[in-house]
Amino acid sequence: TRQTGLTALDYGFVNTASTRSAITYIDGEQGILRYRGFPIEELAENSTYLEVAWLLMYGELPTPDQLAEFDDKIRRHTLLHEDLKRFFSALPHTAHPMSVLSSAVAALSTYYEDSSDPHDPDHVELTTIRLLAKMPVIAAYAHKKSIGQAFLYPDNSLGFVENFLRLNFGNMAEPYSLDPTLVQALDRLLILHEDHEQNASTSTVRLVGSTGANLYSSISAGIQALSGPLHGGANEAVLQMLARIRDSGEGVGKFVERVKRKEDGVKLMGFGHRVYKNYDPRAKIVKESADAVLEGLGINDPLLDIAKELEQFALEDDYFQQRRLYPNVDFYTGVIYKAMGFPTRMFTVLFAIGRLPGWIAHWREMNLDPQTKIGRPQQLYTGSLERHYPAR
Numbered sequence: 001t002r003q004t005g006l007t008a009l010d011y012g013f014v015n016t017a018s019t020r021s022a023i024t025y026i027d028g029e030q031g032i033l034r035y036r037g038f039p040i041e042e043l044a045e046n047s048t049y050l051e052v053a054w055l056l057m058y059g060e061l062p063t064p065d066q067l068a069e070f071d072d073k074i075r076r077h078t079l080l081h082e083d084l085k086r087f088f089s090a091l092p093h094t095a096h097p098m099s100v101l102s103s104a105v106a107a108l109s110t111y112y113e114d115s116s117d118p119h120d121p122d123h124v125e126l127t128t129i130r131l132l133a134k135m136p137v138i139a140a141y142a143h144k145k146s147i148g149q150a151f152l153y154p155d156n157s158l159g160f161v162e163n164f165l166r167l168n169f170g171n172m173a174e175p176y177s178l179d180p181t182l183v184q185a186l187d188r189l190l191i192l193h194e195d196h197e198q199n200a201s202t203s204t205v206r207l208v209g210s211t212g213a214n215l216y217s218s219i220s221a222g223i224q225a226l227s228g229p230l231h232g233g234a235n236e237a238v239l240q241m242l243a244r245i246r247d248s249g250e251g252v253g254k255f256v257e258r259v260k261r262k263e264d265g266v267k268l269m270g271f272g273h274r275v276y277k278n279y280d281p282r283a284k285i286v287k288e289s290a291d292a293v294l295e296g297l298g299i300n301d302p303l304l305d306i307a308k309e310l311e312q313f314a315l316e317d318d319y320f321q322q323r324r325l326y327p328n329v330d331f332y333t334g335v336i337y338k339a340m341g342f343p344t345r346m347f348t349v350l351f352a353i354g355r356l357p358g359w360i361a362h363w364r365e366m367n368l369d370p371q372t373k374i375g376r377p378q379q380l381y382t383g384s385l386e387r388h389y390p391a392r
Ligand code: SDX
Pocket: 195, 196, 198, 199, 200, 229, 230, 231, 232, 234, 259, 266, 267, 268, 269, 270, 271, 272, 273, 274, 275, 323, 325, 328, 329, 330
């Protein structure tokens, strides 16, 4: 570096700790999260999922005309190819919706990856619109498939979140009435998930994209990475953990003691973070939303009380404080998704829809940069030194 000024990154050694990006800033010590410089708290309070998606991808907030055109383009690309709808019938109804989502998104490339150059800017714009428009429809179809209900066609007179809720909870037998409380709460939750720097799934999207793979394939890989219980799958695991505490009758205190003893590898799901060694700013906002949404829906869910009791226990316990373990974005989201009517196995799918704009923004940032080289994470070799095959 002294002689050439080049760094390991310039030689294509993508050490994830040194990936350059201008999209999201996190200060884990202070619990700060900003998308393109805007604090997450302000965006969650004042913006919408699509407006933030534009901000992440283009670096500035859209003008009203730009947002209107963006919204209109997405509405007009919600239809799936009729043959692709038959794809779902080949899958068992017991299939996990994250596997369905990743498979169907990969299948999108068989219908729409018609460009000789997947990185042609016009093609990237169209692919961006197609993914933002079609992935929520695929997600809703995965939900409908799992409960044996007919798929609805998108209604392009509805906004993004309204359409998504109707595709999930509407049915052929009766009109679906939208609850503004749900629409606003889900829009806010999606904003909170839109990006988070170089997390495992975003790094996966960047690594796959750095090989020249198309955007559909890169997103499909990111969905699979997100599905793990240590990552996006945690929101599903939190609900299972809360339900187990409720049903076992062991009580929060005994459960926390089992976690501290690391009994059978049990963890306090929804707690801890590679970067945040303070309260995840998103978790604060989700917790406030949980109270508001459940009250708005007139739901009194004991799981929320158990979650709050768990949090209180952990925040006052040296074991968690010494390890700087705080609630992360996944700790309270599941209670809200459950109150909205989503089955537990759809929770991580909701995380994926939230994260989609961030994945796309990172893929575009990387692939539109001529300096980008194929990703090649560095390895520290810990194996045998050279040795020779024994003479026979
Ligand atoms: C997300 O990267 C991102 O930005 C991710 C994300 C995003 O928006 O993309 O924020 C989304 O993935 C949030 C995280 C969701 N996952 C969970 O909630 C699963 C539970 N949490 C953990 O498994 C864990 O905290 C991780 C994986 C999230 C982070 O692990 P770290 O930072 O590598 O911590 P570690 O495994 O090195 O643990 C350090 C110590 C260990 O104890 P000791 O060995 O020192 O005795 O803390 C303990 C761990 O056992 N520990 C926990 C714990 N998390 C860490 N103990 C109990 N419960 C936990 N949840």
